[in-house]
Amino acid sequence: xxxxxxxxxxxxxxxxxxxxxxxxxxxxxxxxxxxLVHRIVRxxxxxxxxxxxxxxxxxxxxxxFNHKSLFSTWLHSIAYNAAISVCxxxxxxxxxxxxxxxxxxxxxxxxxxxxxxxxxxxEEVLTVLPPEENILIHLFYTxxxxxxxxxxxxxxxxxxxxxxxFRIRKKLLALMENASVKHLN
Amino acid sequence: MDEHQLExxxxxxxxxxxxxxxxxxxxEQIGRLPLNAPTAKRGLLAESFLLWMSLLAILLFCGWAWQxxxxxxxxxxxxxxxxxxxxxxxxxSGMAGRPSVYGISIFLSLGLLLLLDRxxxxxxxxxxxxx
Numbered sequence: 021x022x023x024x025x026x027x028x029x030x031x032x033x034x035x036x037x038x039x040x041x042x043x044x045x046x047x048x049x050x051x052x053x054x055x056l057v058h059r060i061v062r063x064x065x066x067x068x069x070x071x072x073x074x075x076x077x078x079x080x081x082x083x084x085f086n087h088k089s090l091f092s093t094w095l096h097s098i099a100y101n102a103a104i105s106v107c108x109x110x111x112x113x114x115x116x117x118x119x120x121x122x123x124x125x126x127x128x129x130x131x132x133x134x135x136x137x138x139x140x141x142x143e144e145v146l147t148v149l150p151p152e153e154n155i156l157i158h159l160f161y162t163x164x165x166x167x168x169x170x171x172x173x174x175x176x177x178x179x180x181x182x183x184x185x186f187r188i189r190k191k192l193l194a195l196m197e198n199a200s201v202k203h204l205n
Numbered sequence: 206m207d208e209h210q211l212e213x214x215x216x217x218x219x220x221x222x223x224x225x226x227x228x229x230x231x232x233e234q235i236g237r238l239p240l241n242a243p244t245a246k247r248g249l250l251a252e253s254f255l256l257w258m259s260l261l262a263i264l265l266f267c268g269w270a271w272q273x274x275x276x277x278x279x280x281x282x283x284x285x286x287x288x289x290x291x292x293x294x295x296x297x298s299g300m301a302g303r304p305s306v307y308g309i310s311i312f313l314s315l316g317l318l319l320l321l322d323r324x325x326x327x328x329x330x331x332x333x334x335x336x
Binding site: 135 | 206207208211212214215216217218219220221222223224227228230231232234235236238
């Protein structure tokens with residue numbers, strides 16, 4: 021039995037009045053939804069609140085889910101819209117580009133773990149990106165969604181996503197280089 | 206660093222994990238929701254029925270009051286308005302002139318529709334659009 025069939029059965033059970041069946045869906049997707057929201061919101065408490073509201077909304081709207089797309093895609097699109105709207109409501113955290121210090125790069129000599137230091141620098145650099153770009157990076161690289169799924173979640177065309185990802189990679193490379201040079205100086 | 210290395214780095218990023226107890230908290234909130242919450246679309250439909258029914262009732266009452274001169278009897282400007290713009294409610298005189306008969310029949314049919322909506326909601330989970 022594949023994921024789609026399982027989800028479909030669970031949804032049907034929820035619609036038949038078995039609330040507990042929704043618990044299995046929550047269990048299955050809680051980490052990916054939380055990770056998506058956390059990537060943008062960046063605050064643990066707020067990310068938890070938003071992720072919870074995503075599941076409540078999904079439960080309330082389950083009757084309108086038409087099974088044309090995967091349940092996970094539908095759920096992620098709710099999370100995407102919720103996280104984006106939270107970011108728009110909030111005053112943006114302005115991270116100045118010149119603040120990216122590359123401070124973590126100095127650690128590799130001590131820890132002998134260059135990759136770890138680069139990952140931490142990347143995390144820092146990602147905070148500079150706007151939420152929409154962060155989500156694309158997260159969906160494609162971290163959670164491993166396909167282009168077609170990302171297209172359904174975000175409402176962007178596949179071509180547009182490819183172009184955006186290309187530009188984001190260029191931007192990230194420049195920012196990483198910038199931080200590294202600053203550290204060396 | 207080149208693009209390939211960056212992509213490898215991006216792929217190796219670990220996603221955040223949901224905090225413990227999040228599922229329980231969600232299920233607790235869901236437990237407080239009504240049983241028909243996932244199919245609440247028809248509930249809203251029923252609410253819109255009530256809304257339209259109330260508006261219709263107000264309209265019928267106004268029409269009746271206007272027709273009988275009850276509305277604005279003490280207000281010369283309303284009398285003037287009635288004369289100058291013509292009595293629009295006379296266009297619906299058949300309905301507005303007999304509020305008791307038409308009002309009761311409308312209320313009864315809407316009540317029956319609401320009852321039908323409730324029965325369908327209770328028996329099935331298919332979305333049934335009464336409107």
